[in-house]
Amino acid sequence: MRKVAVVGAGKTPFGAFADKDLRSLAMTAGTKALENARTGPDAIEAFYLGNFAGPQFTSQNHLAPWISTALGMKGIPSTRFEAACASSGSAFFHAFQAVSAGIYDVVMVAGVEKMTSQPTARVTEILAGAGDSQTEVLVGSTFPSLFAMIARRHMHDFGTKREHLSAVAVKNHENGALNPDAQMRKVITLEQAMNARPIAEPLNLYDCSLISDGAAAVVLCAADRAREFSDKPVKVLGVAQASDFVALDLKEDITTFPAVRAAAQGAYRMAGVAAADIEFAELHDCFTIAEIVAMEDLGFVERGRGGFFSFEGGTRRGGEKPVNASGGLKSKGHPVGATGVAQICDIVQQLRCEAGERQLKRHSLGLAQNLGGSGATCVVTILGRD
Amino acid sequence: MRKVAVVGAGKTPFGAFADKDLRSLAMTAGTKALENARTGPDAIEAFYLGNFAGPQFTSQNHLAPWISTALGMKGIPSTRFEAACASSGSAFFHAFQAVSAGIYDVVMVAGVEKMTSQPTARVTEILAGAGDSQTEVLVGSTFPSLFAMIARRHMHDFGTKREHLSAVAVKNHENGALNPDAQMRKVITLEQAMNARPIAEPLNLYDCSLISDGAAAVVLCAADRAREFSDKPVKVLGVAQASDFVALDLKEDITTFPAVRAAAQGAYRMAGVAAADIEFAELHDCFTIAEIVAMEDLGFVERGRGGFFSFEGGTRRGGEKPVNASGGLKSKGHPVGATGVAQICDIVQQLRCEAGERQLKRHSLGLAQNLGGSGATCVVTILGRD
Numbered sequence: 139m140r141k142v143a144v145v146g147a148g149k150t151p152f153g154a155f156a157d158k159d160l161r162s163l164a165m166t167a168g169t170k171a172l173e174n175a176r177t178g179p180d181a182i183e184a185f186y187l188g189n190f191a192g193p194q195f196t197s198q199n200h201l202a203p204w205i206s207t208a209l210g211m212k213g214i215p216s217t218r219f220e221a222a223c224a225s226s227g228s229a230f231f232h233a234f235q236a237v238s239a240g241i242y243d244v245v246m247v248a249g250v251e252k253m254t255s256q257p258t259a260r261v262t263e264i265l266a267g268a269g270d271s272q273t274e275v276l277v278g279s280t281f282p283s284l285f286a287m288i289a290r291r292h293m294h295d296f297g298t299k300r301e302h303l304s305a306v307a308v309k310n311h312e313n314g315a316l317n318p319d320a321q322m323r324k325v326i327t328l329e330q331a332m333n334a335r336p337i338a339e340p341l342n343l344y345d346c347s348l349i350s351d352g353a354a355a356v357v358l359c360a361a362d363r364a365r366e367f368s369d370k371p372v373k374v375l376g377v378a379q380a381s382d383f384v385a386l387d388l389k390e391d392i393t394t395f396p397a398v399r400a401a402a403q404g405a406y407r408m409a410g411v412a413a414a415d416i417e418f419a420e421l422h423d424c425f426t427i428a429e430i431v432a433m434e435d436l437g438f439v440e441r442g443r444g445g446f447f448s449f450e451g452g453t454r455r456g457g458e459k460p461v462n463a464s465g466g467l468k469s470k471g472h473p474v475g476a477t478g479v480a481q482i483c484d485i486v487q488q489l490r491c492e493a494g495e496r497q498l499k500r501h502s503l504g505l506a507q508n509l510g511g512s513g514a515t516c517v518v519t520i521l522g523r524d
Numbered sequence: 525m526r527k528v529a530v531v532g533a534g535k536t537p538f539g540a541f542a543d544k545d546l547r548s549l550a551m552t553a554g555t556k557a558l559e560n561a562r563t564g565p566d567a568i569e570a571f572y573l574g575n576f577a578g579p580q581f582t583s584q585n586h587l588a589p590w591i592s593t594a595l596g597m598k599g600i601p602s603t604r605f606e607a608a609c610a611s612s613g614s615a616f617f618h619a620f621q622a623v624s625a626g627i628y629d630v631v632m633v634a635g636v637e638k639m640t641s642q643p644t645a646r647v648t649e650i651l652a653g654a655g656d657s658q659t660e661v662l663v664g665s666t667f668p669s670l671f672a673m674i675a676r677r678h679m680h681d682f683g684t685k686r687e688h689l690s691a692v693a694v695k696n697h698e699n700g701a702l703n704p705d706a707q708m709r710k711v712i713t714l715e716q717a718m719n720a721r722p723i724a725e726p727l728n729l730y731d732c733s734l735i736s737d738g739a740a741a742v743v744l745c746a747a748d749r750a751r752e753f754s755d756k757p758v759k760v761l762g763v764a765q766a767s768d769f770v771a772l773d774l775k776e777d778i779t780t781f782p783a784v785r786a787a788a789q790g791a792y793r794m795a796g797v798a799a800a801d802i803e804f805a806e807l808h809d810c811f812t813i814a815e816i817v818a819m820e821d822l823g824f825v826e827r828g829r830g831g832f833f834s835f836e837g838g839t840r841r842g843g844e845k846p847v848n849a850s851g852g853l854k855s856k857g858h859p860v861g862a863t864g865v866a867q868i869c870d871i872v873q874q875l876r877c878e879a880g881e882r883q884l885k886r887h888s889l890g891l892a893q894n895l896g897g898s899g900a901t902c903v904v905t906i907l908g909r910d
Contacts, residue, residue, distance in 0.1 A: 185767075193580055197661070199653030200608040203767040203900040207774070213786045216767035216901070217614050218606040222586040228603050232618060239625030267585030275583070381571075381589040381602035388593070400599045514589040515602070 139238040142374045143524065145367035146175025146357035147483040151319040152350045152471030160196050160252035164205045167353035167476075168248050172209075175357040175367040179210035182357070183242040186233040187218045188226025188249035189475035194264045196252050205248070221379075222268035223424060225249065226354070227478025227508030227517030231379045234519075237358050244363070248355035249480065251473035261349050265474070268511040270385035281424070282346055284386055284512045286338035289427035292393045293340065295442065298430065300340055302445030304331035306426035307344040307468055309454050314465020316495040321348050321471030345426040350471035354480035364524070370490045375411070375503075376520040378404025384514040395513030398435035405505070405518040413437030416520070417500040418459070418488060420481035422509035423466040429453075432507050433461065436518070455498060463488065463496045478508035482519060489523045525624040528760045529910065531753035532561025532743035533869040537705040538736045538857030546582050546638035550591045553739035553862075554634050558595075561743040561753040565596035568743070569628040572619040573604045574612025574635035575861035580650045582638050591634070608654035609810060610765075611635065612740070613864025613894030613903030617765045620905075623744050630749070634741035635866065637859035647735050651860070654897040656771035667810070668732055670772055670898045672724035675813035678779045679726065681828065684816065686726055688831030690717035692812035693730040693854055695840050700851020702881040707734050707857030731812040736857035740866035750910070756876045761797070761889075762906040764790025770900040781899030784821035791891070791904040799823030802906070803886040804845070804874060806867035808895035809852040815839075818893050819847065822904070841884060849874065849882045864894035868905060875909045 148170020150163050158166075164187075172178055185206040193199040206216040221228035226249025233247045253261055262282075266275045269284060292298045308331050314320040326344060334343035357367065364371035380400035386392055406412060413436055421436075423429035430444035438459050439447045447453065453461035464470050464484040467477060485504035487493045493501075502523045509516050534556020536549050544552075550573075558564055571592040579585040592602040607614040612635025619633045639647055648668075652661045655670060678684045694717050700706035712730060720729035743753065750757035766786035772778055792798060799822055807822075809815035816830035824845050825833045833839065839847035850856050850870040853863060871890035873879045879887075888909045895902050 191579060191585060193577060193650075193653050196657065197653060198657040199577060199606070199650075200655075200770055200897050200900060202607065203896075204656065204770045206767060207769045207900075211767075213766050213768070213782065215614075215617065215765040216607075217618070217765070220585070220604040220606055221588065221602075228601075231601065232603070235622060235625070235627055239621070239627060241621055241625060264579075264585075267579050267583060269586075270590065271582065271584040379601040379603070380599050381592060381597075382599070383593045384586055384590045396599065510589075511586050514586060514593075 140240055141361035142234055142237045142358055143361045143364035143371040144356050144374060144486055145359050145364050145371050146171040147486045148174055149319060149354040149480055149483050150352050152352035152473060153321045154254040155351045158351065160192055160198060160250055161205055161208055163252060163351060163353040164248055164250040165208055167355040168209045168246060171246065171355035171357050177367055181244050182211050182214065182246045184214050184245045185211055185216040186229040186245060186247040188229035188478055189218055190220060190222055190225045190251060191264050195256055221515040222510030223474040224478055224508045224510030224515040224517050225475045228379055230479060230482060230519060231377050231517050233358055234374055234377045237360055244359040246355060246357055247479055248353060249476035249478055250353035251475035252351050253349050253473060254351050258349065273385045273387060282338040282341055285425040285427055286341045288392050289340050292427060295393055298445035300332060301328060302449045303345050303426040304328055305449040306423065306429050307331045310423060310462050310466040310468040313455060313463050313496060314469025317465045317470055320465040320469050321350055322469050341425055347424045347467035347472040350473040352471055352473035352476045354476045354483050356479055356482055371524045372486045372489050373522045373524050375522045376405035376409030379517045382514050384511055386512050393431060395431065395435055395516065397513055397516040398432060401516040401518040402436045405520050409520040415503060416505045417503045418463060418498050419461050419505040420464060420484050421461050421507045423462060423468050424472060428509065429461065436507060460498050463498055478517060481506035481508060485521045489521060526626055527747035528620055528623045528744055529747045529750035529757040530742050530760060530872055531745050531750050531757050532557040533872045534560055535705060535740040535866055535869050536738050538738035538859060539707045540640040541737045544737065546578055546584060546636055547591055547594055549638060549737060549739040550634055550636040551594055553741040554595045554632060557632065557741035557743050563753055567630050568597050568600065568632045570600050570622065570631045571597055571602040572615040572631060572633040574615035574864055575604055576606060576608055576611045576637060577650050577653065581642055607901040608896030609860040610864055610894045610896030610901040610903050611861045614765055616865060616868060616905060617763050617903050619744055620760055620763045623746055630745040632741060632743055633865055634739060635862035635864055636739035637861035638737045639735050639859060640737050659771045659773060668724040668727055671811040671813055672727045674778050675726050678813060681779055684831035686718060687714060688835045689731050689812040690714055691835040692809065692815050693717045696809060696848050696852040696854040699841060699849050699882060700855025703851045703856055706851040706855050707736055708855050727811055733810045733853035733858040736859040738857055738859035738862045740862045740869050742865055742868055757910045758872050758875050759908045759910050761908045762791035762795030765903045768900050770897055772898050779817060781817065781821055781902065783899055783902040784818060787902040787904040788822045791906050795906040801889060802891045803889045804849060804884050805847050805891040806850060806870050807847050807893045809848060809854050810858060814895065815847065822893060846884050849884055864903060867892035867894060871907045875907060
């Protein structure tokens, strides 16, 4: 298999944009990625789109050609990938495989979601479609309640505390406040985080990620052609996708996600690195507990230590293992179908030393972890400086 | 790139099944395909699911792991592909690429749609999501009306007649009547077809395909391992996917689909064959006019001759170029996300000489054409006897 590089990256700001529809968001990100790769739509040989629920949020389906033709791409394979909140991570995984295999030299991967045009209750209902309609949604479960159960069990089994969860929120808000593209640029205190109104005990408002509009795109190419497109290509060292049961009650243990462990092992193996080698990461903090569990499943810390490590500052920008220097889904925003590629854009920005005030000291090997549902899909991507 | 073979195929009957949900349909087809390949879920290295609008039809999203785990597959990449009515054709295209590239040896591709749980008006609305929400759906267009415009223009430009359209319906019903898995096993006369109630002039009831529940699945593997799984492997000789504008008004000419022409040329080139070499085909007759246009875009007949050729019997089972010996979407049924893989199953059945009363005399080289929307996506697959 050939080496693959990211040679262009572009994102919209994340937020609530009443004047922008799904396609205009995707076009902004796609155009930025093309410009960043100093190329145009004619160079793109295939278009990979991650989107979770555009048809329900906006009534538009068949999204891939709807967007790619608007970007000026003609005739090429143009496909939408859906894997819940890991939709664009999955699109990236499949695009990587195709370029690595030599099927294409240059492709675009984009992710988009337009969520704020629906009322919050409807958004929650649409998102619940990523859970099990029969055993979870039918009995009233929504994602906050599913992750609340995970948090409660993690507290029971490992002594994780409410303040550990809140510490994740405080840290991600601290980072997001420095990110000009973040949806909620607001520093919060531990007290504020702990005393916010409850959503699903033990999770409160600050434990939950945001409802967002946004898009992100990257141009991938065969590494031996990377310098045609960029002076700062980024190497894709490892990518893996794995799956597990959708319904939480079918999992043997709800405080660990086998799909995350499998995807991590696959990506580490491909990259020839270990968890300890990863210098920084963008993790899927749809809820604060999800960041803690991800830390453990990725092997960044021992099982059960994620909460303590976060509370002690290990994941802050100056800590041992900086996590979500972008602000994460919590503060940056979480347009679900865009999140996977957005994480990759954030890693690329750090590797290229273009993260401004959020720039990390050690920034040569980063990891993105994109989760779908309560652990049914995971994509892990490892990127390194050229 | 390696050679790839279909070593297992399985379908549910198509119809309206009030007692079967989306997952049970997919599991039936998947289990049949595994049995047909004399293997089990542990052999499958990746799961490719085609589904157009499950979340809207059934409220369940994140469908790929929901189904693959129920089939007993664990940990593997499991992804949903959406490309309107070409969703499972697109899943097949991507699965073929991965096996051909040597990424996996053995994968499953499935397609499923559960449509009849919604009232017809809502089904029409959901299907309209494959058109352009802004320029088409907002002004009241539905797919029957879009294809009606195509038919009207084809009549104007080439002298195609109402009885040409009806001849397609008569032929497909004649074939479907012999297919035990078809939804509507009913022979109709030309008079019946021509005098049915209007849907969108010039299309009437018999010009439109059906609203269906159903699923189909195949097991694909590296050709050098095919005999482990089947005594009758089928060679995948060529596959290509192409795209075009979603909105009909952006096309230069609505009586021909560039995406179909591009996908056909790609598949012919890969297979090293010409249109004239294809012995039989399953074409995407979502409307009778679509079969006529496909005949022309695939190069089976000259531009403008599709209607005449059909009326003269050229596409009947005993004709020069048999089309839709299965009954097609018109009579067999059209559970949209399942259709692409179902077409491939029908071709496999002919190539293996297992099509019973519908068995064609010449059955060593077949083609499947799967269309999304009014020509925005097309996947063409060419299969041959081993």
